[in-house]
Amino acid sequence: MSRNGLDTNRIISRAAQMANEMGLENITLKMLADDLGVKSPSLYNHIDGLDDLKMQLMIYGWNQMEQRIIHAVIGISGYDAIRAGCYAFYEYATENPGLFNAMLWYNKFQNAETMEATSGLFSVLFKVTASLNISEENCNHIIRTLRGFLEGFSLLVNNAAFGNPISIAESFELSVNVLIEGIKTLEEK
């Protein structure tokens, strides 16, 4: 047992909270250590430095996102499930802006562990689209369409990039409608 009750989980979840509050790129190990009541080198007993912390934040975030989406689509199918999944994604991403930022950096950390973190999510999405009358290949394309839109739109919202004063909630709703209507045209009769 550790002297301070400190462990990797506590570090990650505290870092996630700090990332949401002050921005991912503003976290320093010194601040995190201070916050946890230890000196910064002590963190190295649990994590492998700042890059490793960010990678673990990414995995932590995708796992949480997956849970949210799974809960959101339970008992629903077809386009209603797609809609519910989109809202779950968007809500999680915008409630956790700092963590979502970490989640976007796949490229720096390509390995088995990170692939696994996102593959669970995709298999959920794939099951949802499988209930539509659309070819498997097109389902794969659609998932990419949705991922692109959801990540981009969430990022724009988190960055307060919409100068225009019109409602963001309405934009999201209309966007999801547009996507669903577009997807319907791919149905095979």
Add this chain to the structure above:
Amino acid sequence: MSRNGLDTNRIISRAAQMANEMGLENITLKMLADDLGVKSPSLYNHIDGLDDLKMQLMIYGWNQMEQRIIHAVIGISGYDAIRAGCYAFYEYATENPGLFNAMLWYNKFQNAETMEATSGLFSVLFKVTASLNISEENCNHIIRTLRGFLEGFSLLVNNAAFGNPISIAESFELSVNVLIEGIKTLEEK
């Protein structure tokens, strides 16, 4: 006249090139200075530090993107123009991954200068959508839909986040079709 022919423009365009080659976050002022044949403190005569450099990269990128899109949609209208604009965005973003990364960080730099950098682009998009038979308010929503999708999809491609081996080009084409078909359902008769 400067001793080395060094000026802000040369710094920015060299930094853009380096960002594309090795990633935005891997650029250091030392490297940039070495590359330009000066010592790193000398850069401070032209730029106001690393954050200012990134802000200027962002503005530089959006301006170039705007030019690309303007050229792409000249002489086209309606959905063909939307399609052409989407492709121009996507191509610029994926040809310039490091620079595109800088372009995404609106939030760190919110001021008149950065607002101007993106507003030009939106007015182009707005003119394009204005040729459709869709209410002005919905046009504003649609622009957000497209921005979200284009930024997110480009980011995913740049980060090699699509593990699945199916064609990315086909996914993009299908995505644009889905969006356009969805947008058509907003037309007023």
Add this chain to the structure above:
DNA sequence: GACAAAAACTAATCAAATTAGTTACAATGT
């Protein structure tokens, strides 16, 4: 109670951004 492992600590190193203060160059006016 002694030992082994884990987890904390202090001290030191390294790299990078930035600032302070100084020197060299290049344009301009006499």
Add this chain to the structure above:
DNA sequence: ACATTGTAACTAATTTGATTAGTTTTTGTC
């Protein structure tokens, strides 16, 4: 041609943060 002046470069120093090395403390086990 020469002195003046502002700009842009330089060197040296500072600061901050990550990381590493080496040491000490605690905790669980025998």
